[in-house]
Each structure stands twice: as C-alpha cells, then as structure tokens.
Amino acid sequence: MKRRDFLRKSVGAGFVAGTTLSFTGYNKLFGAELPETDTPYDLVAVRGGEPEAMFDKAIEAMGGMGNWVKPNQSVLVKPNIGWDVIPERGANTNPGLVRRVIEKCYEAGASEVVVFDHTCDNWRRSYQNSGIEAAVNAAGGRILPGNDESFYRDVKVPQGRQLKEAKVHELVLNTDVFINVPVLKHHGGAQITISLKNLMGIIWDRRWWHRNNLQQCIADFGTWRKPDLNIVDAYRVMMQNGPRGVSEDDIVMMRSLVISPDMVAADAASARLFGAEPHQIGHIRIAHEMGVGTMELENLSIHRIVV
Amino acid sequence: MQTRYLKSFRVIISLFFLVVSTLIFIDFRNSFSEGFISSFLFLQFAPSVVKVLQVAGLSALGFLVILLLTMLFGRVYCSTICPLGIFQDVVSWLSVKLRRKKWPYRYAKPHTVLRYSLLGLTVVFMLFGSILILSLLDPYSNFGRFVTYFGKPVALGLNNWVAPMLVSGGVYTLYPVTLPAIRWEVMLFPLLMLVLVVWLSLKYGRLYCNTVCPVGTLLGYLSRFSLLQIYIDEQACSKCGRCDRVCKSSCMSFRDGSVDFSRCVACYNCLKICPDNAVKYSARHGRKISLIDKDYLPSPEKIDVTAKPAENPVVDDSKRSFILTSLLVFFGINRFARAGTDDIPEPEQDTTIPEKKNYPVSPPGSVSLKHFNSACTACTLCVGVCPTHVLQPSLLEYGVGGFLQPHMDFHAGFCNFDCTSCGEVCPTGAILPLSVDDKHVAQIGVVKFERENCVVYTDNTSCGACSEHCPTRACDMVPYIGELTIPEVDESTCIGCGACEYICPTRPYRAIYVDGNPIHKTAERPKTERVEQEVDYEDFPF
Numbered sequence: 001m002k003r004r005d006f007l008r009k010s011v012g013a014g015f016v017a018g019t020t021l022s023f024t025g026y027n028k029l030f031g032a033e034l035p036e037t038d039t040p041y042d043l044v045a046v047r048g049g050e051p052e053a054m055f056d057k058a059i060e061a062m063g064g065m066g067n068w069v070k071p072n073q074s075v076l077v078k079p080n081i082g083w084d085v086i087p088e089r090g091a092n093t094n095p096g097l098v099r100r101v102i103e104k105c106y107e108a109g110a111s112e113v114v115v116f117d118h119t120c121d122n123w124r125r126s127y128q129n130s131g132i133e134a135a136v137n138a139a140g141g142r143i144l145p146g147n148d149e150s151f152y153r154d155v156k157v158p159q160g161r162q163l164k165e166a167k168v169h170e171l172v173l174n175t176d177v178f179i180n181v182p183v184l185k186h187h188g189g190a191q192i193t194i195s196l197k198n199l200m201g202i203i204w205d206r207r208w209w210h211r212n213n214l215q216q217c218i219a220d221f222g223t224w225r226k227p228d229l230n231i232v233d234a235y236r237v238m239m240q241n242g243p244r245g246v247s248e249d250d251i252v253m254m255r256s257l258v259i260s261p262d263m264v265a266a267d268a269a270s271a272r273l274f275g276a277e278p279h280q281i282g283h284i285r286i287a288h289e290m291g292v293g294t295m296e297l298e299n300l301s302i303h304r305i306v307v
Numbered sequence: 308m309q310t311r312y313l314k315s316f317r318v319i320i321s322l323f324f325l326v327v328s329t330l331i332f333i334d335f336r337n338s339f340s341e342g343f344i345s346s347f348l349f350l351q352f353a354p355s356v357v358k359v360l361q362v363a364g365l366s367a368l369g370f371l372v373i374l375l376l377t378m379l380f381g382r383v384y385c386s387t388i389c390p391l392g393i394f395q396d397v398v399s400w401l402s403v404k405l406r407r408k409k410w411p412y413r414y415a416k417p418h419t420v421l422r423y424s425l426l427g428l429t430v431v432f433m434l435f436g437s438i439l440i441l442s443l444l445d446p447y448s449n450f451g452r453f454v455t456y457f458g459k460p461v462a463l464g465l466n467n468w469v470a471p472m473l474v475s476g477g478v479y480t481l482y483p484v485t486l487p488a489i490r491w492e493v494m495l496f497p498l499l500m501l502v503l504v505v506w507l508s509l510k511y512g513r514l515y516c517n518t519v520c521p522v523g524t525l526l527g528y529l530s531r532f533s534l535l536q537i538y539i540d541e542q543a544c545s546k547c548g549r550c551d552r553v554c555k556s557s558c559m560s561f562r563d564g565s566v567d568f569s570r571c572v573a574c575y576n577c578l579k580i581c582p583d584n585a586v587k588y589s590a591r592h593g594r595k596i597s598l599i600d601k602d603y604l605p606s607p608e609k610i611d612v613t614a615k616p617a618e619n620p621v622v623d624d625s626k627r628s629f630i631l632t633s634l635l636v637f638f639g640i641n642r643f644a645r646a647g648t649d650d651i652p653e654p655e656q657d658t659t660i661p662e663k664k665n666y667p668v669s670p671p672g673s674v675s676l677k678h679f680n681s682a683c684t685a686c687t688l689c690v691g692v693c694p695t696h697v698l699q700p701s702l703l704e705y706g707v708g709g710f711l712q713p714h715m716d717f718h719a720g721f722c723n724f725d726c727t728s729c730g731e732v733c734p735t736g737a738i739l740p741l742s743v744d745d746k747h748v749a750q751i752g753v754v755k756f757e758r759e760n761c762v763v764y765t766d767n768t769s770c771g772a773c774s775e776h777c778p779t780r781a782c783d784m785v786p787y788i789g790e791l792t793i794p795e796v797d798e799s800t801c802i803g804c805g806a807c808e809y810i811c812p813t814r815p816y817r818a819i820y821v822d823g824n825p826i827h828k829t830a831e832r833p834k835t836e837r838v839e840q841e842v843d844y845e846d847f848p849f
Contacts, residue, residue, distance in 0.1 A: 048844030084725055120776060120810075122694045122723050124337065129725075142479070150471060150483040188784035188792060189771015206772075211812035213768040239838040243775050249837040255844060272848040282769060282790055297849045304847045 039063050042300040043260040045269055049307030051097035051235045054257040057305050058231075059104060062259060068229050071109030073176035076116075077101055077141065078227070079132055080183045080198050083244050084121035087131045090236035090251045091244055093183045095131035097233050097257075101181055102139035113141035114171055117201040120244075123147040144171065152204040159290070160220030162213050167204035172225065180227035180263070184234040184254075184270045186242030190214060191281045192274055193243050194267040195230040196222050196292075215282030222263060222292035230266040232258040234273050264293025265300055272297070310588045314575040321387040321396065328390035332454035332691050333462045335484050341731035344692070350388050352522050353445040353684060354734035357438065361682040362736040374529065381530040381537070385516055385523055385572040391446035392516055392523075392572065394453075395508035399555055402509045410552035412512050414560040417570055422517065422524045429521040437708050442684040443496070446520050447734075449504070451686035452497040452711070455700075456489055459691065486696055487719035493700045493711065512555025517570045527569040534590055537571055537578070539564045543585035550577035550586050658760040658816040666823030667704040668715035668803060671722065671749040672730035672738045675826040676705065683737035685711040689729035695720040697805060698729060712737075715751065717805030717821060722751075724778040724804060747779075750830040752803030752821040754781055756796045760818035763793040773807035773819045780833045782807050782819065794819060799831045 044061045046054040059065055069075055079093035087095055102113045115136045119126040127133040127143055136143040145151070152167035172178060182198035189210070190197050196218050200206055209217035234256035241250045256273055260266040264287045268278035278284045278295040288295040331344055348354065349369040358367035373384045385392045403411045429440045442448055463484060470481040507515045516523035530536075539550070541564045551561040554577055558570035577586045666676065670689065673679035690698045690713050697720035698713045705712055715722065724747065730740040741749055762770040773794055774784045781801035784792035794807075796819070803821045811817040 045847055045849075047847065084723060122726070125694060125723060125726065144479050145482045148483045148485050150467070150485070151474070187771070188774035189769050191769075191790065207810065207812040210770045210772040210810075211762055213766065214771075215769050239840065241780055241835060244778060246778075246780055246833050246835045249835045252838050252840045252842060254842055269849050275848075280790065302847075302849065306845050 039067055039261065040301075041303040042262060043258065043265050043269055043297075044303045044305065046257045046305040046307060048255050050255075051094045051233060051257065052100040053307055054235075054255075054305075055097055055100050055104075055231065055259075057307060058257055058259045061303050061305060065104040065108040068179070068261075069105050069108035069110050069177050072111045073109075074174070075105045075110045075113045075177040075179060076171050076175040077105070077113055077179045077181055078172075078198065078202060079115065079117065079181040079233075080193075080201065081117035081123075081126050081130050081132050082120045082201065084119075084125040084129050085245070086129055088236070088248055088251075089245050090183065090185060090238045090248075091242075092126070092130040092132065093181050094233045094235050095135035097231070097235070098132050098181060099135035099139045101179060101231060102136060102141040105177075105179070106140060110177075113139070114175060115141055115143045116146040116169065116171055118146040118169065118204065118206075119201075146171075146201070149204055155224060157220055157224045159223035160217075161290075162216040163209070163220035166221060166224070168224075169202050169204075172202050177229075178225070178227045180230045182230070182232055183238075184232055184274060185238035185245075186240055186250075186274075188242060190218065190283060192271060192276060194232055194270045195227070195263040196267055196283050196287055199227075216286060218283035219286035219290055219292065222287045223290060226261075226263060226292070229261055230259065230263050232266050232270045234258060234270055237274065239274070262293040262300075264288050264295050265297065268295035268297055269302070310575070310578045313588065314579040317383075317386055317573070317575055321393040324388050325390055325393040325397070328450065329454055329458065332451055332688065333459050334691060335459065335463060335466070335486065337692065337694055337728075341692070341728055344688070344732045345734065348447075348688075348732075348734045350384075351447045351734055352384055352389070352526070353441060353447055354686065357441070357682055357684060358734065358736035360433075361678070362739065367736065373526070377526050377529050377533060379534045381533045381535065381568060381571055381573045382523070382526045383573045384526055385513075386574050389446050389450075389516075389522070391450040391453075391504065391520075392513070394450060395504060395513060395515065396555070396574070398505055398508040399512050410549075412552055412554050412557055414551050414554070414562075415511075415557040417558075417567060418518045422519075422527075425519060426521045426524040436681050438681055438684060439708050439710060441521065442710065442712075443500075444519055444521050445684050445686075446516070446522060448684040448686035449497070449500050451688055452700075453501050455687040455691055456494050456497045457501065459486075487699060487716070489700060490702065492702050496711065512557065513570075513572050514557070516572060517556055517558075523572075530571065531569045533568070535588055536568045536590075537566050537573075537586060537588050538568075539566060540585045540587050543583045545583050545585070547582060549580045549582065553577060553580050656765065658757075658765075658813045658818065660757050660760050660816060662757070662816050662820045663755065664820065664822045666752070666825050667701065668717070668752045668805070668821060668823035669705075669827075670698055670713065670715060670729050670738050671746055671751050671802075671827070672727075672733075672741045673751075673827070674739065676709075676823070677825075679737050680705050680709040680712065682735050683709070683712040683733075684735055685713070686734070687711075687713060688732055688734065689713055689738060692728045692732050693720075694726060694728065695723050697722050697809075715803075715805060715821075715823075717808040721776070721806040721809040722804040748802065748830045748832060750802050750824060750828040752801075752805070752823040753798040754796045754801040754803070754807060754819060755822055756782070756794055756819050757816070758793070758818070760813050760816055761793060762813060762818070763787055763791055765813075767791065770812065772810040772812060776806035776810050778802075778804065778806065779830070780835070781830075800833045802830045 044058045046058050079098050081092050083091040085091045105113045133143050151169050155168045157163050182195050187193040234254045236251045237254040238245045238250045239252050258269045267284050271278045352370050352373050355370035432440045467483045470483045548561045551559045556570045558567040669679040699716035699719050701714040704714050727746050730738045771784050774782045779800045781797050782794050785795045787793035805821045808820040811819050
C-alpha cells in the first residue's frame, strides 16, 4: 500500500479530525452511475447579457443548481485557466462566471467548492493574472494546484479506442460533483476548444495525446467520466490565434452562454455560435459517434433566452 | 565602548544575512519579490564589482559601501555579510561543539604567495574578458551554488514528504513541487568546493577566506590600512594566549603580541575572550590614519581603469574551443545534453532527423553570449527564481569560459512571455532587467521547424501543441490535408521562448526547436487583424 493510500484511508477512517474533503466520489469509479437528474431541457442557451446574469437565467431555466449539487456535497469547478493572460484576452474562462457558479453551488448547500487547472503557462501566474484566483476566493471556494504529477492517479479508459489509460487529478476522483466551465475559443490544433477539450486540463500527460491522434484521444477521454454539468463561457470569444491569442483583436464580444449536462451537445451548440459545423470538428464528431453524447441539436429540447 | 559585546552584535547580524540568503536561494515557491532580492544582495561584493564594470550603473555600487566599511572597520563583509563566510562559521562552531575543543585554533603563518596569486589570476582573467576564475572562487556565487544544488533538494525533499500528507487531508498550504533534476556532471565542481570549504572550516576556521577567496584577499589587503584595527596592548597583556586560540583566522600571535589584520575577519572572538582587556579595537595609537593616505588607498577610479574587460575583450576562441572539444571528448557527453526530466510513454515511431542547433540560448536581457559569459558568476540565483525552471545550470554549453552559467533549457521548461524575473534579480548585470514590453520582442533565439519530424506529417493526426503555446504566432497552424493543420514558422516574430520546443511531443528529436542568437535581436511584433464580426444577440444558430 502506498503511503498516500494509507494516509487517505486513515483520513477516511476518521484518523485525522477536521478534514474537509469527503471521499464518497470514489463510488462513481466503480460503475455506480449518477442518478438521472430531472431537468426541463437538454440544453439552455442565453445571449446578450453579462456572464453572471446569463448564468443566473440559464441555471434557473434548468431547474436550479440543486439539480446537480445536493447539500453537503463537494464540488469541483473546472474552468480553463491555461494561460498567463488577463481576462480581456478571452484565453481563460471569465472570472465573473466562475465566481457566480461557485456562489450558486454554495447556495445549493455544497460543503466545499474546489477549483484547479493543469495550466500550460506557469500555474501561479495563470491563476493570478486570469483573475480566477481572486474570483474563487471571493466566492469562498478554494483554488488548488494542479501542476505536479504527484496529484495525478492512474485511471483506465475501457471504452477508449486510442487512449486506454490516463493520469487524472485526484480532485476529480475525490469530489462528488464535477462542473466543467470551459471557454469557447479557436484552437490551432484541435480547431476549437470547448467542453471536451477542456478536460485535457484534468489529466497529466498531454504530450502523449498530441503524439497519438489528438482528436481521438479527446473523444476517448469523454467516455471515462462525463462532467455532471457543462457551462460554456462564450462571452468573449477568441476567433483566431487560439488557444493563447495574441491581443484583444482576436476577440468578438459574443455575450453568450450555453449549459448542458451533455458535453457533446454543449460543444455542438457552441461550435455553431463560433460559426463552425459540429461534424467538422474532429473530436466532437468522434465523441458523437462513440456515444459520449449527441451533436444532433435538432433532436434535443433546447431553451433559448435573450437577455 | 564596550567592545566585548561586539561579538554578539556580529553574530546576530551575520545570522540574519545567512538565513535570508539561504531562503532566497531555496525559495521554490517564489515567495520573495524580485525587488527585495535585488536590494538584499546589493552589498554582495563580487557581483557588485562585476555589475559596475559591465553596465557602469550607479545602482550597483554596493561594493563601494563595502570598501568604505572595510576602510573603517576591517573585513566586516567577511564576518557579517558574506554568506559563505558565515556558513563556515556555523560549520566551525558545530565542529567545536561536537569535539568539545575549547581552544580550537592557533596562530599560523599566512599563505601569502598563494592568496595573492589567486587574486592576481582572478584579476588577469577579468582583464582578458573572462570571469571564469572569479566564478569558481567568489564566495557569494559558491554559496549560491551550494544552496541551489545541495540545500534546495533537501528542502524540496522535506516539502514533498510533508506536503502529500497535508494534501490528502485537504490542506494545500504546502504543495508538492517537482523541479528538473540537475545533471550530476554539473554538480561535480560545486561538490568539490563544498567538500573543500567544509573541510577547511572544520580544521582551520577561515583558511578558505584567507587563502582561496579573492574577495577576502582584496579586502584583507585594504584592511591593513583601516581606521579601526584589532591589536594587542602589550602592557596590559598577561600572555595567557586565549585570543590566539579562539582566532579562526589564525592571525593573532600572542607570543610576539602581533595581529595580522589582513587576515582578521572581524569576528571579535578575541575581544570577548581576553581577560586582561588587552585586545583593543580602535585607531592604533601613533599610527597614521590610512584613510587620508593616498598611497595606501586605491581609489575606486583606479579599480575601474585596471579592469574594463567589457569594452576591450580579448577572447582566444581557438584555445577555448580546443579545451572545450577535449573536455567533451573526455567526458563523452553531448554538447546539448539536457536535464532528463521527460517522462513520456514511448511513441509509436521515433523521429529520425536530428535537431541542428548552432548556439546555446542565454536568458532574455543578457544582450549576447559575449556579454553574458563575461559577466555571469554562475551564482544560479536566476535558476532558483525562474518560475518555469527553463533556466538551468550549464556544464560546457557555453564553452569552458561559461562553466556552470545558466542557460535556457527548453527540455526543462519554457520562458513565460510576461515574466521578467531573472533580469530583475541578477546581481552582476549579466542579465539586464527588461520591461515586459521589451521582453515581448527580445529575441534570444529563433524557431526551426523540421516538417518531416512532425506528428501531423508522420501520422496524419492533429497536434498543434507548438502553435498552441506560441505567444507571438511565430508558429501558426496552416491548412494541410482535410481538417488537418500543420505548423508554419515565422522567424521574424519569434522571440525564442522555447514553448514550442518544450511541448513538442516527438522523440528523440523534436520537430520544432530553438537555435540561440549569439547576439540577441529585436523581433517584430506579431501583426494581427481585428476580427470584424457583427453579433446578433437574438439569433441562435441552432
């Protein structure tokens, strides 16, 4: 038994008092599916407002955050914090949106909300300059490091075609609810990056994916663990030079937000906002074919809100 | 004044300098601000001299303060500010405690020829534009290397042992940090020096400072003329010999009542121990005060004139490259051997075309290889401060003259676009500070793309990792086949940050890499066009 496992079990046994994370999330690893949530729509899209206001409308239309977060559950909110750039550059998830999502989780009774990303640029600088560290702290959540291999655990991806295993951050395994909060933007390698692609921030070895059919790996990983809810920030959308961007010239004020429990549907709708056809985006098409979700938006019940 | 208390005063100040210097070099969480570090290190003698010679900046006149202090009080730099000196005191103190030796030292003759030869060699090398000997002997730089190479791994080990326990309890105050491993070849010389310094201080107190250290020898020479000096008042002295036996510089001879003040490191042990109050620390009666004696005191201008290597460097490149080649053959190492930090599953097929690199890459702000190599004393402070760990100590990447100087190791990390830390802390001016705006166009190297090594070309799959990380669009993805895009590089906007090389997944050779600029250039700013798009907020395209 590894020291870490021992310690974790000790903690689970109440050996150490005052711990804050609960470990019930492990159940999901052993095949116990989440109970189907009863939501009025498959997807809600909002346009024309500020990120916070659009999210309030969207989550209200979806029946409230209580559909996903039950009292005393721990929540992982995973924004995109990949780059050491300011919010105006649209390379990271909007900090105001992140803050509001965390606040809603606490309103629904969450015991704790944690946030991390395996950043591309230096993590301390990215957390700080993205504005997300301040946003998380202001909302009472905790932003935690993700840039050391020791945080990552081996998992199997049984349904993966190319990707059979991955190393996933322990916070994904240790929390009850997983909320994916990507930002919609252009991506030089993967065409665009939204919900599916944002999960590259919870795994350790991204280079292997790049080396071994990136689009297939992204879709494969979608079969491992679907986030409970996907909240796509399409407020400031980087239309070119993604995913890092060069200047604010790359940005279009799209003022939109898409939420859905289905990653593929959220990505398909967001791709349309971007001006792309979902089936043209490799990983969205493959994920659809593999049954990760559906990109056939016409078969979904969609609620559209203009603010 | 009660000179007995001077020792306690000295101990308190010296421990402050030792502890803070150590923490600055250990700091793997970047807790200290660059401004604090650079003002704290302002008084370090050798870096300050080098900085003044290299950049002639008034901000670097810390060494003048030290010269003045030396002319007043003797070698207080050695006893309170020099971290290596205080480190030796700690080692000696431990040794004395452990061996329970009450009278550990005794008078010894100075190694006059050796110490002045080493000082002379240091100066002559600097006159010829090489900072090598100073780098090898400078106490501050040696101390920096000791902490970085040996102290920091211990601190990290402790951190990484405790942090996971806290983390699994949900406490992230400490978090594990993994740093690129420093190659063993790089650690050989610092290890040798560490053994030498520890051994000398265990056996002979401050013998290193009075024999090997060029700063000690120079300040020692000056302190012969300082205002206040230690001397023995023969009339009060009862010849008990205590002062002689507690003098870690072995410079007090109680038998003939003489003090070799050039070797005195102003530790004041003798002042405290003397039962007769016969050891004095004052302007010596009847002696001409040297501060006003022009013959004795070399003015700062004189030092400037004798050593201006930056403007007139004479570098024998053929000899340098001969020695380099011989050493490389001897050690059997690849010129661009890197920190072995990559832990990547085997790719299906290895790349076949070797990277063609002509020059190593020196950090942004270092102007040129020539400037950097002639001004860096390899204290490795920048290595510790660098948040992305791209700065790593080199072995012979720069040639023998650049022994141990840090270089940009793009297999260990890449240079963060908006970061200017290394230039802000560099105490010698080897790396000059850049504004963030200037940093954005400081071209330290240029990108090279080997299409036939690229994943997109060999496997017909998407990648784009290089372009993803490029902050200036010097590496852009252009249409290839179908949905696929492939990198296209533009050297004019590349700044050589190495993000593309760092993230490129192909092995053993990368499809994209940076070749150093021997003289740094200014890159063009990336041209972008504003995206013009009308957004209809009432239209949902689904």
